[in-house]
Amino acid sequence: MASSVILVTGGTGLVGSAIKHVIETEPEGSRFGKRPGETWIFASSSEGDLRDPVAARKLFDKYKPTHVIHLAALVGGLFRNMKYKLTFLRDNLLINDNVLHTSYLTQTQKVISCLSTCVFPDKVSYPLDEDKIHLGLPHESNFGYAHSKRLVDVMNHAYKEEFGCNFTSAIPTNIFGPNDNFDLEDSHVIPGLIHKCYLAKKNGTPFVVSGTGKPLRQFIYSYDLAKMFIWMLREYDDVEPIILSVGEDEEVSIKQVADAIVKAMGFKGEYTFDTTRADGQYRKPASNAKLLKLMGGFEFTPFDTALNDTVKWFVESYDKART
Numbered sequence: 001m002a003s004s005v006i007l008v009t010g011g012t013g014l015v016g017s018a019i020k021h022v023i024e025t026e027p028e029g030s031r032f033g034k035r036p037g038e039t040w041i042f043a044s045s046s047e048g049d050l051r052d053p054v055a056a057r058k059l060f061d062k063y064k065p066t067h068v069i070h071l072a073a074l075v076g077g078l079f080r081n082m083k084y085k086l087t088f089l090r091d092n093l094l095i096n097d098n099v100l101h102t103s104y105l106t107q108t109q110k111v112i113s114c115l116s117t118c119v120f121p122d123k124v125s126y127p128l129d130e131d132k133i134h135l136g137l138p139h140e141s142n143f144g145y146a147h148s149k150r151l152v153d154v155m156n157h158a159y160k161e162e163f164g165c166n167f168t169s170a171i172p173t174n175i176f177g178p179n180d181n182f183d184l185e186d187s188h189v190i191p192g193l194i195h196k197c198y199l200a201k202k203n204g205t206p207f208v209v210s211g212t213g214k215p216l217r218q219f220i221y222s223y224d225l226a227k228m229f230i231w232m233l234r235e236y237d238d239v240e241p242i243i244l245s246v247g248e249d250e251e252v253s254i255k256q257v258a259d260a261i262v263k264a265m266g267f268k269g270e271y272t273f274d275t276t277r278a279d280g281q282y283r284k285p286a287s288n289a290k291l292l293k294l295m296g297g298f299e300f301t302p303f304d305t306a307l308n309d310t311v312k313w314f315v316e317s318y319d320k321a322r323t
């Protein structure tokens with residue numbers, strides 16, 4: 001890549017901070033390290049509320065990005081998604097419209113936006129793959145967020161057809177890592193359980209996991225995901241989305257997650273499952289065949305190593321973590 005300015009919106013969140021970490025720690029000039037001529041900008045909402053078109057334009061005029069990795073979004077766990085469907089729909093529609101349209105107006109060469117596997121239909125055959133996004137309605141519990149993300153794919157195609165823009169999107173499965181949101185009420189499963197176990201150890205109380213522990217999920221470490229975004233930035237130029245995930249054979253049960261957290265935390269107290277609480281869907285595997293075919297293989301961080309590092313980060317950063 002010649003001289004380029006890469007603007008990462010949502011650059012201070014879980015995924016954005018992981019991209020920053022990889023760019024700053026991988027050897028310069030290496031596959032995932034910083035390349036000569038690249039300037040990376042990691043923007044937070046304090047640099048401009050992207051729901052506002054004027055603020056979006058100001059951010060673009062300030063940095064003049066040639067490339068955008070668009071991560072900024074209103075993100076939440078199931079509880080907030082269920083309660084604030086219109087807010088999730090509207091805030092994310094506004095953010096996405098402003099980022100894509102400003103990118104078009106300022107002739108940004110490429111935009112990669114971040115979707116989520118919740119864009120997929122509720123009733124669909126498994127494994128999920130990139131051709132199934134629009135085959136039916138998303139799950140009712142988070143339809144606001146899901147539709148706002150689905151429309152990014154629609155917009156990418158429309159911008160390409162009408163204006164020839166190089167806009168595309170990535171679909172990660174469940175992400176975890178340092179700088180996640182560890183809020184007890186409103187986090188995703190891994191950060192929520194890490195925080196619960198931390199408090200159980202600190203207070204000498206039982207560590208209670210909601211549900212049976214049987215559901216299976218694919219979890220991707222934020223530092224691995226960061227490398228995939230960097231690869232997409234440099235090598236992927238197609239409007240069609242790509243699922244960024246570990247393989248279907250790498251599903252992990254919630255019990256395995258909880259066991260690994262107990263071990264990493266050194267928790268020795270009472271540890272139980274509250275089977276009166278709902279489990280959610282048993283599994284919803286997604287295929288990473290397209291990713292591996294195009295990327296030519298990828299060495300994923302083993303789940304236990306990634307989880308250990310995340311727990312260590314949380315314990316050491318408790319005062320500054322989002323709790």
Ligand code: NDP
Pocket residue numbers: 009010011012013014015016043044045046048049050051070071072073074075095114115116117172173174175176179180181188
């Ligand atoms: P985080 O909640 O960790 O970070 C969100 C980022 O977006 C922050 O940098 C935040 O800035 C910024 N942001 C939020 N609202 C605005 C706004 N109105 N204007 C400008 N910036 C804003 O999110 P993640 O890193 O977890 O998520 C990144 C992307 O990945 C999102 O698009 C999300 O939908 C997607 N995703 C996440 C998954 C997960 O498991 N976490 C799974 C699948 C997809 P600030 O902190 O300064 O407010």
